[in-house]
Amino acid sequence: MKILYYDCFAGISGDMNLGALIDLGVDAEYLKNELSKLNIDGFRLEVNTDQRRGITGTKAEVIIENQENEKHRHLRHVEEIVNNSSLPEQVKRNALKIFDLVAEAEAKVHNISKQQVHFHEVGALDSIADIVGAAICLNYLKVDKVMASSIQLGGGTVKCAHGIMPVPAPATAEIVKNIPVKTGLVNHEATTPTGAAILVATVDEFTDSISFPIQKTAYGIGQRDHEVPNVLRVYLLETANETAxxxxxxxxxxxxxxxxxxxxxxxxxxxxxxxxxxxxxxxxxxxxxxxxxxxxxxxxxxxxxxxxxxxxxxxxxxxxxxxxxxxxxxxxxxxxxxxxxxxxxxxxxxxxxxxxxxxxxxxxxxxxxxxxxxxxxxxxxxxxxxxxxxx
Missing domain, CATH: 3.30.70.1380 (Transcriptional regulatory protein pf0864 domain like)
Structure with missing residues (x-):
């Protein structure tokens, strides 16, 4: 049995996830071609090799063109974009599940319905690419199970559309309810709402202990560069002697x-x-x-x-x-x-x-x-x- 394991010792964001899964073996050109099936203009995916504190990995960055023209979107707009694409049905289901988690959290924080949520950062093109890209990568890897460690949330404050917020941001705190988390390793937002939702929507089991042989290790490089390496580490595990x-x-x-x-x-x-x-x-x-x-x-x-x-x-x-x-x-x-x-x-x-x-x-x-x-x-x-x- 093939297992994808997320080691979130330094947190997770949408772009770190894309970088890690590309580093693990997802073909970058395949990912770009699949994202083009969304039939929306205004962004491109750049993939490069980068380093944080001596750790080499893959940095994936969604570049937004003409940012001043980028509009906010509601959940129904995102659903229309995904459902009208020619992506595989499993990819659509996983992507919409992730978006729904974020919308539900934002709705609870602001005491409004999910359809009223104005997505701000989450509805922007880069987050659409991050979330749909996560579903595409998972479908490409065809793993039998997804596991993850406790999620490092970070500390301090974060600036978002509603002002200065404590870490974790209110939406992130809602998304990770009942999920094992850690805080305080770094004084910034280590896990974004998008990163948290990707894990909650796709992970079958959270555990800090793994006992399976590691077949491959990969790293997704984040935007920051501090004493703690801003990377997302993922493992490809293979269980031994598993019955088919x-x-x-x-x-x-x-x-x-x-x-x-x-x-x-x-x-x-x-x-x-x-x-x-x-x-x-x-x-x-x-x-x-x-x-x-x-x-x-x-x-x-x-x-x-x-x-x-x-x-x-x-x-x-x-x-x-x-x-x-x-x-x-x-x-x-x-x-x-x-x-x-x-x-x-x-x-x-x-x-x-x-x-x-x-x-x-x-x-x-x-x-x-x-x-x-x-x-x-x-x-x-x-x-x-x-x-x-x-x-």
Whole structure:
């Protein structure tokens, strides 16, 4: 399994990310050609070799032409630019996910809707290029997993469109909520909102500990030159002896024993946990002290959502304490496709192991609709799907 690991010891910005991924192996000309698919004029990408404190890497800089004519944009303008391009769908989805994170943070800071956000720096051409470029590079590398260290935010103050702000800037602080961060290494903004959003949108796991063989190290060079090298370091890792089609990630397991809660309230609690992003949530009957029947609540959580899910448990249950474990998840590769049967289309989820399909499951609602439409049993519908999958 191929892994991209971000070592953000000195922070991250959009241009540092582009430089690092080009240094790692993304073809610069390919990136430029893909960016041209946005069909907007007024910028060009310059790529050069540079150095910071003896560390050599790649510096990528988006040069804006006729800056006085550059206009601010709202989220819908950015969405139109991306959606109207001929970029691959995966690139579009990742780019818009990053933009949406920034818009959501700005909206919360200014107490307005996402569509009202005036993007300022983030809507400028250089940030559009940085964000869409990040999605293009990730698609080019075709890694199986993205990991990152804690993010160094920096310190001091930063000058932005709204004046002098403390570091991290309010938008950055919103974006990195529930993400491991560090502060104070340098007295400037080490991580920009764009850099933070790229990580939050694309990283599968944040950890400061890696145990995989390093295949390649690369550096993206930043604009500053201080005692701490202003570089973003990235690694290409390769896991040894990984079974094909199996990926792993670290998660958290939250548990609470509850013996004094109205059983009718559990359904709402589980609904809120799953809606907030829990990977799974379930109840197990147990016997507590003095032979009292009780329920053990278990919640499997992505690491970045632990604080949010704890809050929901304490808000919507009677628990006054819980246990937390770090667990390792192993997951089969999954794909979803639409199967065209003689009765109509059905969405089917498939899982694979060692290159072979080992499981499939049809979307229950699709099956119910076809069964009702054709006056057939659900079993008959599933048999028809099975025939099509065997073709």
């Amino acid at each position: 089609d199996v990926s792993t990630e670290t998660a958290s397991l939250l548990e609470a024993n509850i013996d004094d809660m109205n059983p009718e309230h559990y359904d709402y609690l589980l609904e809120q946990l799953l809606k907030a992003g829990a990977s799974d949530a379930w109840l197990t009957p147990i016997i507590m002290k003095k032979s009292r029947p009780a329920v053990q609540l278990s919640v499997l959580s992505p690491v970045k959502l632990v604080s949010q899910l704890k809050q929901l448990i304490f808000t919507h249950s009677t628990s006054i304490g819980l246990r937390e474990y770090s667990v390792q998840k192993s997951m089969l590769r999954r794909e979803e496709r639409t199967v065209q049967t003689t009765l109509g289309p059905v969405r089917v989820k498939q899982s694979f192991f060692n290159g072979q399909r080992v499981r499939w499951k049809a979307e229950a609602e699709d099956c119910r609709q076809l069964a009702s439409q054709h006056k057939l049993s659900l079993q008959a519908i599933e048999e028809e799907i099975s025939k099509q999958l065997e073709l």
